[in-house]
Amino acid sequence: MSADSIALTEGVYYILLALHQPLHGYGIMQQVEQMSKGRVVLAAGTLYGALNNLVARGWIVALPMATDSRRKSYQITTLGKQMVEAEIARLQELLDNGLHIIAQEKGGAEHEI
Amino acid sequence: MRYKKEKKLFWVWEYQEEEQWLNEKSAQGFQLVEYRFPGRYFFKEGKPGEYLYRYELLDGSPNAAHNQDYLHFLEEMGIEEVCRYLNYVYVRRRAELGPFALFNDLPSRIAYLQRIAKLLRILCVLEIIALLCNMPAVFMGFAFNMFVVGFSLALFLLLLVGLGKIRSKIRDMEEEQVLRE
Secondary structure: OOHHHOOOOHHHHHHHHHOOOOEEHHHHHHHHHHHOOOOOOOOHHHHHHHHHHHHHHOOEEEOOOOOOOOOOEEEEOHHHHHHHHHHHHHHHHHHHHHHHHHHHHHHHHHHHO | OOEEEEEOOOOOOOHHHHHHHHHHHHHOOEEEEEEEOOOEEEEEEOOOOOEEEEEEEOOOOOOOHHHHHHHHHHHHOOOEEEEEEOOEEEEEEEHHHOOOOOOOOHHHHHHHHHHHHHHHHHHHHHHHHHHHHHHHHHHOOOHHHHHHHHHHHHHHHHHHHHHHHHHHHHHHHHHHHHHOO
């Protein structure tokens, strides 16, 4: 899948953003909730499936576990960062087009009045 | 400490109803400790509403390495395993931590329903095999085999109804996915 043809789900996008620093599952969930001001809450099974999927695609990597820890941590890879950048460009295009059309319509409506 | 046993049957596709019933029991102060087939639930009296319950059909045995990894992940998230039956696990989390779900976006909810649909398809095939195996004896007039065939046929039709319900839920979610995430 090419970087410019993909639309990430909201959950995956936030997971990738959160993993710009190494985090374990619970940390990811908290970070995403915090970033989205409580709007995006990742369910445990959803998060687990997404993490496995992202590891399989090489977008994130599971870090070697410390001997005294049972928690697995993850971090974004270079490929994952490219995906985030492509997604930001896609979102920017959506935003620009949306704002442009709305502004045009508002301008037109003002002239009509 | 008081223990209570209750009998109640839920079909595979009635997973939301079963979870709701377990949470009602929890609200009444009865916390699930064990499940035994068919439909026997064992509760221990505790603090009303202390836990919220969910249950999940795993992809394979709970003892498989990938499911052990998953159950450990749930534990990290404050979700503890209560009991298991075949490929099912009953889990709970302290209610004070707020409402919780195991799957909450459309792709993961669809994937979970497809897992249930797969189980129903396997059960349908087993029922057909049971039917076919008993047919020769039915033609020879054995009453017991007639009963088995009748029972298998009824179960097969019921499974088909269940499969239809799950497929319809999947279809609705897929249509919703076209419009939103």
